[in-house]
Amino acid sequence: MTQTPEAPAERTRRKGRAARGDTGRRGARRRRRGRLRFGLAAGLAFLVLVTAGAGWVYLRLSGNIDTFGADGVSKNRPDADASKGENVLVIGTDARTGGNSELGGGDKSDVGRSDTAFLLHVYADHEHAVGVSVPRDTLVTIPPCKLPDGTWSETRTGVMFNAAYSTGETAEGNPACTQNTVEKLTGLRVDHTVVVDFKGFSQLTDVVGGVKVCLPQDVYQNDLNPNRATRGKLLFEKGEQTVSGQRALDYVRIRHGIGDGSDIGRIKRQQAFVSSLIKKIKDDGFTPTKLLPLADAATKSMTVDPGLGSADKLLKFAMTLKDVDLHNTKFVTIPWKYDGDRVAVVQPDADALWAALKDDRTLDGKDAGAKNGGKAAASPTPSPTVQEVSGAGVSVAVYNGTMTKGLASTAAEALTDHDFTVTGTANAAAQDHATTTIEYGPGQRTDAEEVARLFPDAEVRAADTEGIAVVLGADYTGSASPSPAPTSVPSGVAEDARSADEDLCSNLSYG
Template sequence: MTGSHKARTGRRSDEPARGRGRKRSKTRIAAAITLSVLVLLVAGTGWIYLQLNGNITTFGADGVSQDRPGSGAGGSNVLVIGSDSRSGGNSKLGGGEGDVGRSDTAFLLHVYGDDKHAVAVSFPRDTLVDIPPCKLPSGSWTQPQHNAMFNSAFTVGQTAKGNPACTQNTVEKLTGLRVDHTVVVDFEGFSKMTSAVGGVPVCVPKDVYQGDLNPHRGSRGKVIFGKGPQTVSGQKALDYVRLRHGIGDGSDIGRIKRQQAFVSSLIKKIKSQGVNPSALLPLANAATESMTVDPGLGSANKLISFAMSMKDIDLHNTKFITLPWRYQGARVAIVHSEADALWAALRADRTIDGTDASGKSKHGTKVDDGKSGAAASPSPGASVSGAAVYNGTTVTGLAARAADDLKTSGFTVTGTATGSTQDHATTLITYGPGQEAQAHTVARLFPGADIQKATAPGISVTLGQSYADHPAPSASASSSDVPSDVADKARSADDNPCSNLSYG
């Protein structure tokens, strides 16, 4: 019995040991599973980054002008271009004919230094602008163009992918703002992005027919958009943002208003989904698949980092405005007094309601929040040592008039004289080494002026006929406040999607 008892005792004493072994075995299995999952996650993340990197196309930085504006008070500027290239998968999505990439949509997004405000300024495609020298596929550079349509800059070189560097050069010349990044999105990429987020809520002010989308159809056709709120994606979303006829006066200005409302809704939809990988990864894949960017955004890491820098900008502080404009025949002319005040505000990193949004001063200290009413940017004369004024026209007394305008606005004038030639159509401002920022400050009083670097020190202003025809807007151009006529027309990303959808 004793032996039997020992035997039984031995078996019982062994059971806990086997239990501990099973526990250790389960722990090892759990650890192995956890490690495997981590490896898969890391590998999966790496695969995602490789896939996104493989999607991204960059354009050459060698086409960007060497004569560029300096940095402003803060923030960053991103030029976004919508391309209607018919190359690749874009051909089946409709639009114009031919294999030359064109741009019907463009806006400059200014992200303020506090990372809590942003404003997008839309450029009407028919705006008359000066296009600076641009690089051709052959390697040569074009001659400057005067009074050319804004969207023609993208077609310089007549390539299927367009010329984003030329559009960037044009925007920098027009605004005096340094473009930090340029992004081109084509039809296919846009269509896929709207599908990736599950559709975008929009509103249509009236019934829209097939003939409105395609005026060459010859008949009204069926209703493609019923009046009122609806959700669109893919081809339907593309048709919505391209639609111009049948609403308002059928102008590009009205279409811009609907495009701004669409982008607002898209931002709102993305933010509502939160940081959700199941939603964000398809969106990132769709966005990068048909996107062309400058080398500074040429990797998934850089793009994601830039996108994350805007995560704290709320909808109400995301604004959309249109470049101040007026009709000039069938084209659009810039209202320079208002436009120059807008560019000055963005260079000073002030919002359209006059708030300093630079976040910090150059010395790293917190700046005034704008509530005290104190000006955050220095007076123009404080940053310009002096300018010489020359009359480049046959208009008597023009140099003295310009000198008075400069003095009234706080500038120092070192002298006036007759120019070496009197056939200047456009005012020319030249600057010496290290004085580019000063030249752009002076240029606020001379809308449309050419700005060129010179070897001799100092700032000189050679007046053109454009100044004789349109005198300086006096001190208003040196202000860093956006004119109320521009600010009051702004759309916020949280506005009602059915409001302010058409012009005319």
């Protein structure tokens, strides 16, 4: 075969390569290493920038977060290991500071008050959750709480729930006292407490681009403020619409002019609003571009317990909620009834609800205590649990209404064992009582019901006297022990529950 003669220039380059031998390969390796070092340096630089950016984000978010002191939290608390799930107390406050007065928070020199509150129970499977609203007019026992001068208040009985937040009469309020009160009321450990103010709530609704709501009728200015002399301008038209900022705040605060004008009706609308807000956040997705503005607005609006007092703790907790299904997110109101113009807790229904949450049982009786997809509770039915009875700060007189000697002393000993103060024992005016009765004076019903838990089947009734008196009947056998908590949630509580995916325009008014 005839070969094509090499060009002089090509021949010269070939001889040069042959003469260099391994030296050329080493040069190529050096060039490759150079490119590798440049790529590695660029990657490290990118990593540093990303890390620095994340650090800046965390510093920014952490700088937004205010915490309240843990020294105000009661030392006498429910067992931390009693439930596998987590309990988060959410308080909406009309604190007068930080620009809130301009949004309807009132006089800056006034005392901060809680406007709404609910206990969110996140089940251990992180697929179910239930929020239990506590009306602000609910009559409760407020345990000792820390005051601004470092002393502790006395136990107060038969007072409104929102008085706990005002304990100490400071402009910023007392979230630790509200937490103590909820733990006393429920027997559940509150793992975290979050306080959201008017201004922060308003900004949060702006960041998400508004929240869908539904009005059963047209709403005017005097529906928000009944003290107005005229109807005022139209605030909301009847039907479905999107609200944000001040309009969102006005919506959740409407009480008069819708339904029966009660706080219970407003709670239902607030539950609908929170449901709609959760749905909007989940629909937008848990992406950095969506979450950063949301986290920035949220952290600016909140005061939290020290356990959530940094960005990483707060975001880590928030991410545990991302798999909670909308349909499995329920809202209920504590079992209640009217007591005059106040709200009384209905027993044993309330204790049944707390027992279910403690055992991680859903409202329909499923076991959500682990990643089991919410399977029905295994048979046989769990044994009834006994919730602790605490009589700290409660005084009781005991009377023997039977012919059995020593019965009053026996009951008094049992009461003392549960920290009640027995003021005296004596025979009743008559010794023919068939059933035990517990009589109470004004404002003492809650404490009387706590006493009644040691005397199953006792009748609890109001009397024209001061204090609490136990009149023993023939049904008292000489032993007093806490009655077992019911093992299922009453049907009325479950039927009244609202799911986060429920129709916006359904079930918005009580009465």
